[in-house]
Amino acid sequence: MGDTESTSPGPDRSDGDFFQVLLEGATAPRPPAPPECPFCELLQDRYATSYTGHWVLLEPRILVPAHTVPPRRRWIITSTGTAMNLWDAEPLPGAKCRIPHRIVCPWLEPEDHWPWVTALRQYNSRRSQRLFDLPDTG
Numbered sequence: 507m508g509d510t511e512s513t514s515p516g517p518d519r520s521d522g523d524f525f526q527v528l529l530e531g532a533t534a535p536r537p538p539a540p541p542e543c544p545f546c547e548l549l550q551d552r553y554a555t556s557y558t559g560h561w562v563l564l565e566p567r568i569l570v571p572a573h574t575v576p577p578r579r580r581w582i583i584t585s586t587g588t589a590m591n592l593w594d595a596e597p598l599p600g601a602k603c604r605i606p607h608r609i610v611c612p613w614l615e616p617e618d619h620w621p622w623v624t625a626l627r628q629y630n631s632r633r634s635q636r637l638f639d640l641p642d643t644g
Contacts, residue, residue: 534561545613553589562589564604572597576619
C-alpha cells in the first residue's frame, strides 16, 4: 500500500489545528476579553468551538436560512453551547444557522465566498479576450 511509518499523523481536531481554525473563522478573542470585533468594535456573540482554546464571534441574534449562506460559513450552536461549523454539509429544508461576524464586518474586505466561480470568471475573461486579441495578418 505504501510507507506509513515515515509519514506524520494527520491533523487532529482536539489539537486546534491552526489552519483549520482559520478556515472556519474561529479566531475571536478569548475570555475575559470583551466579545467585540477587533476591527469595528461592535459587540458580538462569542462561542467556544470544538477546537480547544478557540472561539468564534457570531452575529448577535441573527438566524438565517442555511441554504442562503455559503458553505463553511454556516454555524450552529449545539446543546452544550458550543459553536459547530457545518462545513459543506447540505442543510435540511427550513434549517437556520448563525453567521460569523467577519463576513459582514463593515471594516473588512468582503470575502470571496465562491472561489471556484471567481476562478472560472477570470478564466472566461482571459478566453474571451483572446478572441479579440488576434494577431495582425499584415
